[in-house]
Amino acid sequence: MIPIAMIIFISIINELAEQSKNGIKPFSKAKEIFFSESTEINKDNISNPIYYDDTSPDENGNYPVIQDYLSVKHHDIISHFSKCDNIFGMYNLEIKAEVSEDNNNARILIKSINDENWKFCIHDGIFTEIS
Numbered sequence: 001m002i003p004i005a006m007i008i009f010i011s012i013i014n015e016l017a018e019q020s021k022n023g024i025k026p027f028s029k030a031k032e033i034f035f036s037e038s039t040e041i042n043k044d045n046i047s048n049p050i051y052y053d054d055t056s057p058d059e060n061g062n063y064p065v066i067q068d069y070l071s072v073k074h075h076d077i078i079s080h081f082s083k084c085d086n087i088f089g090m091y092n093l094e095i096k097a098e099v100s101e102d103n104n105n106a107r108i109l110i111k112s113i114n115d116e117n118w119k120f121c122i123h124d125g126i127f128t129e130i131s
Helices: 004-020 027-034
Strands: 024-026 050-052 066-071 076-080 082-084 093-099 106-112 119-123 126-129
Touching (some): 004 106, 024 027, 024 093, 027 066, 050 066
Antiparallel strands (some): 093 106, 106 119
């Protein structure tokens, strides 16, 4: 039997990989992206990128990935992925956005806090192991 934690983890990874096809963007730019003049506001053509909270980098310069937000217009962040300490059986995982210095390239890092060799990234719809 497959543990429920594994199913939830795979679901999260699949969702993040799919969203990463639309980019990994700072949440401070979400309003600008959402309401750009070149985009008609309707559910059929708005991309759903991954947003990261660019107001709070960690000591390595990585950012918390936003799990859920209420409103782009009012910048209402509800929750972050950040550290998953015993949530649904996912022990000591960290999910962060790593952004290049020029802010043109970003990827999602998923790593184990207890095992430095267990590292993965998501970028452009692809989930890969980091060696």
